[in-house]
Amino acid sequence: MSTMWQGCLAHTDYFELRSSGGHDYGVWVTTPPRYDPAAAQAPAVYVLDGNWAVGMTAPLIVTQLDPMQSIQPYVQVSVGYAGEEAEHWERLRNRDLVPPGEPIAKEYIDAVEMGIEAGTMTREQADAYLAELSDSRGDMFLNFLTDDLHPRIERDYGTAPSGHGLFGYSYGGLFSLYAWLTNSTFFESIGAGSPGIADADSQVFARLQAMGDTLPATKLHVTFNDREILGDVAVYQNLAKNAATFLHRLTSRGGSVTSALMHETHVTGLQASFLSYLRTCRAR
DSSP: OHHHHHHHSTTEEEEEEEOTTSOEEEEEEEOOTTOOTTTOOOOEEEESOHHHHHHHHGGGGGGGGOSSSOBOOOEEEEEEOOGGGGGGHHHHHHHHHSOTTOOOOHHHHHHHHHHHHHTSSOHHHHHHHHHHHHTOOHHHHHHIIIIIIHHHHHHHHOOOSSOEEEEEETHHHHHHHHHHHTTOSSEEEEEEESOOOOSTTOHHHHHHHHHTTOOOSSEEEEEEEHHHHHSSOHHHHHHHHHHHHHHHHHHTTTOOEEEEEESSOTTTOHHHHHHHHHHHHSBO
């Protein structure tokens, strides 16, 4: 498997790892050009939705050689699903990337029903998709990243002891906000692309309010897309509106947070959002 991925993505290894919670994950590790940890260690940047995202984000590691805007060295760790579960990554991400207790927005359910009507999913698939949201465990997945996966990355790839990053998009962006709001010092910077705040009663608003005026020191970069706002898909309009509300509540408290508006749809915005995170939070 590692040989195969070397042919598809330069300087990329692949392995599978079982979490302490009993779930299996596929992991792609892309090292910087000419990486030699004995000479200089690089921190890790964890990228979510690896089955979808690795092909669009891992090649951007060449930005570390860009003479016009060089990015600080990092080892990219893309995390997804392995074996037969890889076929169901869109469903399983609901379990892993959504904070526990997150409400399911009506607009989200409506979008799933539209998928059934359009023939893009069956009723059985839709029910399984929504079932994962009813018992979401973003807390367990965060523990997997920091407690199960990172020690192996540190051991096998000689990563730096600090300076690590996290990037997620859509529900991955919601997870990124959740990770930021835990006030953990593990990540130095976090990118949340078009965060999936589908409901105005999202856990992220409650957690932000509970923090009071003391905000995390971790850098946070939030992006969303103009076509989400201007389009006619209700669930995407809600995501953008709620992301803007979250940002307004942060800036009113003087939080050290950056943001950017991408000229993309929700589907096409992942790569642009990741690049925006690199340029903003990881530039030399």
